[in-house]
Every structure is written in C-alpha cells, then in structure tokens.
Amino acid sequence: MKKERFELNKLTPFVSLIVMLLVFTVLTKGSMISPYNISMLIDQSVVLIIACCGTIFVSAQGRVDLSVGVNCAFSAVIGDLAYRATGSSLIMIVTALLVGVGIGLVNGMLISRFKVPSFMATLAILIGLRGIVNYIQSIASVNYASDVIMMLSDNQIKLPLLILIVVVFWYLFEYTSLGRYCKAIGENEVVAYSVGMPVGRSKIVAYALSGLTAAISCIFLIARLGGTSTTMGTFFEMKVMTAIYVGGVLVRGGSTAKMYKAILGAFIVMIIENGLKIMGYASSEVSEFVQGLLLMVILFLTVFFELRRQKVKKTAGQEA
Amino acid sequence: MTDIILDVKGLYKHFGSTCANKNVDFSLKKGEVRGLAGENGSGKSTLLSQISGICRKDAGEMILNGEPYDPHSPLQAANHKIGIVVQELGVLSTLPAGVNVFAGRLSQFTRFGIINMSALYQEAEKQFKKWGLMPVPLKKTCGNMQIETRKMIELARALSIDPDLLILDEVTQSLSQNNRDMLYQLIEYLKAAGKTIVIITHDLEEMIRLCDNITVLRDGEVVGTKACDGLEPDELKRMMVGREVSCAYYREDWVPDYEDExxxxxxxxxxxxxxxxxxxxxxxxxxxxxxxxxxxxxxxxxxxxxxxxxxxxxxxxxxxxxxxxxxxxxxxxxxxxxxxxxxxxxxxxxxxxxxxxxxxxxxxxxxxxxxxxxxxxxxxxxxxxxxxxxxxxxxxxxxxxxxxxxxxxxxxxxxxxxxxxxxxxxxxxxxxxxxxxxxxxxxxxxxxxxxxxxxxxxxxxxxxxxxxxxxxxxxxxxxxxxxxxxxxxxxxxxxxxxxx
CATH class of the missing domain: 3.40.50.300 (P-loop containing nucleotide triphosphate hydrolases)
Structure with a gap:
C-alpha cells in the first residue's frame, strides 16, 4: 500500500493568489493592501464571484457558457423596462432573475435536447441577444437605477448577500447530488448515463443556474454602475471563464471542478486588474497585454501540475 | 542463423516505486506459440509493452534476430515486424476503421500531402480478406463500434505489417465464439508459416490448448517456463499464485435452483x-x-x-x-x-x-x-x-x-x-x-x-x-x-x- 500523496495541484490556486498579491504589493509599494484598496478589491470582485458560482456548474460538465455576459446585460435592460412600466424595484429584480433563468433554460434545452455543442449554442445566444440589447438601448435612453437597487452598493448589505449566495451555491455544488451529477458528466457522460443519472436534466439545471447567477450579478452591477449601459457585460463571460480556469479547474471539468477554485480564481483575476490600475496602467494597451501574459503563466502552471500528477499516478499504478 | 527470434535478458522496469519487471529473461523461438500467464499486476503487459515499444525498458537488453533492439515507439517495433494488439482498447474512436488499420503508416498512401482514401480502404479490405477477419464497416468511425469490432480493427492493424512476432494481449476475451475460432485458425496458420506468437489470456485452458510453452510471471519475475504437453491448469494456477488455489470456481450443483416468484x-x-x-x-x-x-x-x-x-x-x-x-x-x-x-x-x-x-x-x-x-x-x-x-x-x-x-x-x-x-x-x-x-x-x-x-x-x-x-x-x-x-x-x- 502506498501513502496517499499530498496533491500539489490543489495548492496552485492558493499559491497563485498569494504570489499575485505579493507581486502587486511590491510593485505598488504597498498601496495594494491598503484597507481602502482591499475593500475596493472585494467590492469589484462581488459581481465576478457571483457569476462564477453558477457558471462552475457548467464548467464542471466540461462545457462553456459564453452567454453569461450578454445574459447579464439582457436581464438588466428587460428588468429596466419592467421598472419603467411599473415603478417597482421588486418587480424589476424578479423580472431580471426570471429572464436570466429563462435564457439559461434555453441554453440548456439547446444543448441537452438538440445536442448542439455548448460552445456553438451559447455563442449564438451571445450574438443574438447582444443585438436585441443594443436595439432596446437605442430606443430607450440610458436609465438610472432606483434607490432600492442603489442600496446594494452599500457594503453592509452587499457583503452579507454575497456570502449568502456563495454559501448556497457552494452547498449545491459540493454537497448535493446535483453538483455530483455535473462533475460526473464532466468525467464521463456515458458513465453517468449508463448508471441512470438524469444527465439531460442536470445539463438544463446547470445552465439555468448559470443564467440565474448572471442575472443576480447584473443587479449588483447596476448598483455599482448606477444604471444600465450599452457596454454592460461585454467580455464578462470571458472573465468568468478565466477566473474558473485560473483557479485550477481544467477545461474537461469533472472532479477538478471545485467551488473554492472558482472563488480564488475570481480574486486572482481581480487582483491583476486592480493592481495594474493602481500602477497607472488602467485601460491601456499595457494593461491588457500584461493581464494576458500573467493569466497564461498561471494557466500553464495549473495544467502542468495537473498533468504531472496524472503522469505520476498513472505510471505508478499501471500494474500495481 | 539461430532459430531464436527474440532474446530478452535481465529486463527491469519501474513505475514510480513499483517494480513491474524484475530481472526478466525471456526468449522466443521462431514458429513458437508462447503463453504468458500470471495474475493481474504480475507484469505480463509491462513486458510486452517494452517489446512492442509502448514503454521503454529501464535496464537489461533485448536482442532481435541477433541484433540489439530498443524500440521507442510501437511504430518502430512495427518496422521490426513486431505487431501488438493491446489489452486496453487501442483504436482512435474518431477516425474511420480503415484509417485505424494504417494509423501512423499513412505515408504509403500519401502523395503531395494528400491521402488517397480509396486506395487505403481497398488495402484495408484486402488485409481483412487476407487474414480471414470478420469484415467491419471500414468507412465508419470506430467510436460507436462494439468492442469486438474494434478488436478486429486492431488485429488487422497488427497483421497488416506482416509480423514476424505477433503479440495478443487478452484478445480472445472480447471475442465471441465464432471469432475466437477464427483467431485459433489464424494462430495455426501463422505458426505454420514460422511466425512467433505471444498470447496473454486469463482462460488457462485456452492457453494450454493454443500454446507450445507457457511462461509464468509472478510479481514481475519469471517463475518458470513449462511445455504445454500434459500441463494441467491447476499446476499453472499454483505457479501463478505461488500456493494452492482451492476455491470453488463454478457452481457444483447441476439442478436449476430458484423461486417461482x-x-x-x-x-x-x-x-x-x-x-x-x-x-x-x-x-x-x-x-x-x-x-x-x-x-x-x-x-x-x-x-x-x-x-x-x-x-x-x-x-x-x-x-x-x-x-x-x-x-x-x-x-x-x-x-x-x-x-x-x-x-x-x-x-x-x-x-x-x-x-x-x-x-x-x-x-x-x-x-x-x-x-x-x-x-x-x-x-x-x-x-x-x-x-x-x-x-x-x-x-x-x-x-x-x-x-x-x-x-x-x-x-x-x-x-x-x-x-x-x-x-x-x-x-x-x-x-x-x-x-x-x-x-x-x-x-x-x-x-x-x-x-x-x-x-x-x-x-x-x-x-x-x-x-x-x-x-x-x-x-x-x-x-x-x-x-x-x-x-x-x-x-x-x-x-x-x-x-x-
């Protein structure tokens, strides 16, 4: 009997997070970890973390959801229309969430019932809905968020809500059969099917959850931006996927998908963005280039450690 | 020339801390059908993997037809006319069956970088006919094929190089009776043509029936080689396990026994x-x-x-x-x-x-x-x-x-x-x-x-x-x-x- 090996790849997200934090603390001469900036950082991360909480269900299946960003924008503008029509913030929130879940369900149906590859299905939704969002915004002028929504920008309300959302999704993902089914589908869909797991239903639910969190994050985003905008949610889906993969989830999903990885990944992405901003590279060519470079390094190391683990295990155990 | 085709001396192979092959000596004669017996994990597959270039040896030497031999890929082994059908499934499931037969050796059909598919399919069909294999739909991808069909493709691939040494690692288990009979005939035919065949199978009676000699491995070491004439499965089992195997195998009663419900x-x-x-x-x-x-x-x-x-x-x-x-x-x-x-x-x-x-x-x-x-x-x-x-x-x-x-x-x-x-x-x-x-x-x-x-x-x-x-x-x-x-x-x- 061999001792169970301590697994290095479980550590990679922690290590990347700490290294990034240290590097930027040094480069920004300490202003990175000033209390003000830390609270800024958390504030900026909220939206991303929420979206990651739902999308991880999709990533666990080895699939992608490219419609997260556009879903965020679409739920926002439809919610906005509902608010204008009724004047009720509650109706706005409910509408936005329903729209988000609805888009997720459409994604899930396309993928599970009609066997469209997830990349193509969600890409089509991304392009199509972006057109509708732009159209609505071209006829309805930019609106400002209601007072009730603006309350969400207050940290004392925002953070408890964030924690609540994370706890609920963490529980669903790590401690219920739904999370297990999603991971099993990523491991080997044929196995999940042969055993008798509800494969189709799990796919639909995963996309619905991804849509739900996209809609929740859109409400927080409105609160932060003070209203909807035309560029809302662009590239957001990429950021969500980057966070999940940088956190150490492999593209194949399966048992490598863990909630903690998604959340750490979200922080890593935000630290890089925030650090470069403090250094004065905000929205410049340099910033994007450096972001890309850093992400590539982290992704390389993640995959490298995972593959090495596989290799060690495989060769050690092949005939044992 | 001697009649020994392959001589393996002092072969070692480690996987991490596990020693899969320990000082293995193993030699094969031309025209011999050799069985390899041993429990799971005794190192049979490892030994054959090294001979067929799937993994490389750590120490020891292999001599093929009197010359040192150290393949670093199955393709190189194929160039030395060593063909293998592996235990795990070894076909590329997204490629058509015909392409799988010649996987890695497509250059013979390629001109100016373009593969002549019709020539490839013809040649593949010819291989299936030549060796009397069960015909398979050559233009279909292998992914949805049954295990048995996929094994046929692998067999065709191994045979298409016209091997002097053919290695069959647990092939019969995936086959049904008619294809097994076909394989037995094939083995007879190859043996008569002076080719050497190495067989791994867990069906010991089958192994004794097919082989001339059987080499038994235990914990990565060679326990011994026995001639099959008059060899009893029980003796083989004893050698494999290293002790008496006394458990009842099949049922011993000969009447149906179940409830009416x-x-x-x-x-x-x-x-x-x-x-x-x-x-x-x-x-x-x-x-x-x-x-x-x-x-x-x-x-x-x-x-x-x-x-x-x-x-x-x-x-x-x-x-x-x-x-x-x-x-x-x-x-x-x-x-x-x-x-x-x-x-x-x-x-x-x-x-x-x-x-x-x-x-x-x-x-x-x-x-x-x-x-x-x-x-x-x-x-x-x-x-x-x-x-x-x-x-x-x-x-x-x-x-x-x-x-x-x-x-x-x-x-x-x-x-x-x-x-x-x-x-x-x-x-x-x-x-x-x-x-x-x-x-x-x-x-x-x-x-x-x-x-x-x-x-x-x-x-x-x-x-x-x-x-x-x-x-x-x-x-x-x-x-x-x-x-x-x-x-x-x-x-x-x-x-x-x-x-x-």
Missing part, C-alpha cells in the same frame, strides 16, 4: 437492427444466462432491460411494483443494477477517485436532510466497500486509472452490491480479470443469488454461462433461438449447436 418480465423487446421480439422472465434467486455469437444482440438485451435503449419497443416490467422501466433513472431507483461490458468506457470514471466512483450509484439513497451528501459518510461507505470487497488500493482518494483490472471490476461490482437490489444485470463481468478475482466474482454472484437477487448474466464465455446459470437463453441474429435449463443438456456442444 417472477421479479422481472421482458415482453417483446425490439431495438431496430439489433434485437427483435425478445421475451423472458427472471425469477427470484435465478441466474439467467444469455449467450450467442457476435451480432446475436445479447449485449443489447442488457442495455434494453436497464432502460438504456431509448428507441426500444416492448416492455420491461418489475413485477413487485408492476412498474414499467422506461429509462435508466427508473431502473436505478427501483433496485436494478447494470454492469456494462466496457468497464473503462461505460461504467467507471477513470480520472475520478475511488470514493466518487463507489458511491455514485447510491447517491440518491445516501442523501440526508436538505439533500445533504456528507463527505464523511461517503468516505465511510467507500472505505467499508474497499474492506468488504478486498480492493487493493492506496486509499479511497486514489484515482481509478491507477487500479489493476481486477480491482477496478471489484469497485464496479461492489458499488452495486452494497445497494438493496432486486435485479442485477452483468455484461461480461469477468472480462479482463485474473483467476483469483474471477473466482471471487463468481463467489459474489453465488452470494447475491442466495440473497434472492435475479441475475442476468450476459457473457461471451460459454464455460462461465454453463458454470453459473440456472437457465440459459441462446440468441441468434437478435432473436431467441433456444432455452436450456441447468441439467444434463447443459454442455458446451449442445449450446453451440443452437448458437450457430
């Missing part, structure tokens, strides 16, 4: 192109065997009963609750279990941990309040399973692909047997496992039978069907062609008569 009824099951109007009942405590040649549809029956054939016509009914099984989900929740033939592809998540695989079918029953799946509880269940079913592993978090075939199969079976079952469907449960595990699996089946489970045993191996079943249904071309009860008629010849 019908547990499951299958009525007129049809899956287009595979099975037609198959009806049968299974009783409490009965082992119902299914056997037939390839294309007889026996494997589809297993799938259909478990609700895995969506296009199926007919009904599968659990009598106790008079519940119709329409999909696998219903089957799973109502005391049915299905162990598919393709263990690594359809049953187990190879890259996941043992615990996740072990508790997988029990997910619904292990739920607590708020559908909470307590990780500690899951771990306990898996740990108990490992102890109960004597699974050799480093712990519940070890990855599945690190286990040997026998231990994988124990996980695969054990995870169902911990559940409260009524019906157990076993499709080739002893495929690719050694004698010890095989005996263990038969023992588990006897226990399950005693507990009153209704067992469907689908198998390509006639001795297994004869040894274990109370009744056997023989299928041909998707239809039921005969039925036997355990008794005097229960002999191989009679069953084969109905099969063909």
């Amino acid at each position: 019908i547990v499951l009824k299958a009525e007129e099951l049809s899956v287009s192109g595979e099975i037609e109007a198959v009806s049968f009942n299974v009783h409490r405590g009965e082992i119902l065997g299914f056997c037939g040649l390839s294309d007889s549809g026996i494997h589809t029956v297993g799938k259909a009963v478990y609700g895995l054939a969506p296009s199926m016509k007919g009904r599968v009914v659990l009598s106790k609750k008079s519940l119709e099984i329409k999909n696998a989900g219903t089957a799973l929740c109502n005391g049915m279990a299905y162990v598919p033939k393709d263990r690594d592809g359809e049953a187990l998540m190879m890259q996941d941990s043992i615990v996740n695989n072990f508790v997988f079918p029990s997910t619904t029953s292990l739920k607590g309040r708020l559908s909470f799946l307590n990780p500690r509880k899951l771990r306990t269940v898996a740990e108990k399973g490992i102890a109960d079913f004597q699974i050799k592993c480093s712990g519940v978090n070890q990855r599945m692909d690190g286990l040997s075939g026998g231990n994988k199969q124990k996980v695969n079976l054990g995870r169902w047997l911990i559940k409260d079952l009524d019906v157990l469907i076993l499709d080739c449960p002893t495929r690719g496992v050694d004698v010890g595990v095989k005996a263990y699996i038969y023992q588990l089946m006897r226990q399950a039978k005693a507990q009153g489970l209704a067992i469907l045993l689908i198998s390509d191996e006639l001795p297994e069907i004869i040894g274990m079943s109370d009744r056997v249904i023989i299928m041909k071309d998707g239809r039921i062609n005969g039925e036997f009860e355990r008794g005097d008629d229960f002999i191989q010849e009679k069953l084969i008569e109905v099969m063909v």
